[in-house]
Amino acid sequence: MSKxxxxxxxxxxxxxxxxxxLSKRGYACCSAHKIxxxxxxxxxxxxxxxxxxxxxxxxxxxxxxxxxxxxxVEMSIVMLTAYSSIxxxxxxxxxxxINYLNKPxxxxxxxxxxxxxxxxxxxxxxxxxxxxxxxxxxxxxxxLEHDGNISAAARALNMHRRTLQRKLSKHPVRR
Numbered sequence: 001m002s003k004x005x006x007x008x009x010x011x012x013x014x015x016x017x018x019x020x021x022l023s024k025r026g027y028a029c030c031s032a033h034k035i036x037x038x039x040x041x042x043x044x045x046x047x048x049x050x051x052x053x054x055x056x057x058x059x060x061x062x063x064x065x066x067x068x069x070x071x072x073v074e075m076s077i078v079m080l081t082a083y084s085s086i087x088x089x090x091x092x093x094x095x096x097x098i099n100y101l102n103k104p105x106x107x108x109x110x111x112x113x114x115x116x117x118x119x120x121x122x123x124x125x126x127x128x129x130x131x132x133x134x135x136x137x138x139x140x141x142x143x144l145e146h147d148g149n150i151s152a153a154a155r156a157l158n159m160h161r162r163t164l165q166r167k168l169s170k171h172p173v174r175r
Contacts, residue, residue, distance in 0.1 A: 004028045004046055005114070008038055008064050009053040009080070018051065021107040035059050035067065044071035049114045052097070054081035054088060060148045062088070065095040078113045080105060083168075085140035139167060 005027050007015050012033055019029035030047070032038035034056060050068050052061045061079060068075050079092040082103040089100040099113040139157070146152040150168070154161040 002026050002028045003048045004030070005049040005051065006038070006041065006044070006047045006068070007031045007051045008033075008056065008061065009051075010034065010056045011053070014053075018107065018110075022111075025107070025111065035064060038064060038067060044068070047072060047075060050075055050077045051110060051114075052077060052079050054079055054083060054092070062091055062095060062148075065092065065097055069096045076114050078110060080110075085137050087137060087141040087144050091144055135167075139164065143168070 003026070005022055007018055007022075007029060009015050009018075009031070010033050012031075015031040015033065019031055022029050027049075030041060032041060038044070047068075050064075052064045052068070054061045056064070061081075065077055065079070068077055077097045079089075079097045079100045080103050081088065081100070084100070084102050092100050101109065101113065139153075142156055143150070143153045146156060150164055151161050154164040157164065
């Protein structure tokens with residue numbers, strides 16, 4: 001019997017490519033592009049694994065973790081993102097994800113994290129973060145504190161909402 005994986009990502013092409021690659025490795029795959037699509041999947045409890053994108057259009061993949069674990073508390077979940085931050089990584093693991101990977105991640109890397117089913121300690125490098133990276137981390141932290149509400153986060157930061165949206169839409173700097 002093959003293991004079942006649900007892929008939750010708003011990028012339909014990415015879902016198709018990942019599902020094809022996982023299918024070739026013996027996994028049965030199903031895709032959802034929004035939280036509403038995920039809720040429509042019959043027998044979600046039968047899935048062993050999930051690969052979830054952090055950003056699902058205007059929705060947060062962090063909310064998907066709760067929904068998946070309600071369906072199956074034993075499900076192994078890996079969070080993928082192109083917009084990584086320490087705050088969202090910590091939040092994903094707190095909610096129940098077993099790992100947090102930066103895009104692009106290889107299929108082998110995803111399978112390894114899903115199959116090993118163990119969170120790894122966050123490695124903090126000794127060199128200090130750049131000012132731009134510190135700003136990115138702070139914006140992510142404040143956004144999480146306001147449950148992803150950009151308007152509330154912008155008010156808390158004393159910043160215009162559009163300015164915050166522009167800063168959040170850019171990929172974070174590495175260091």
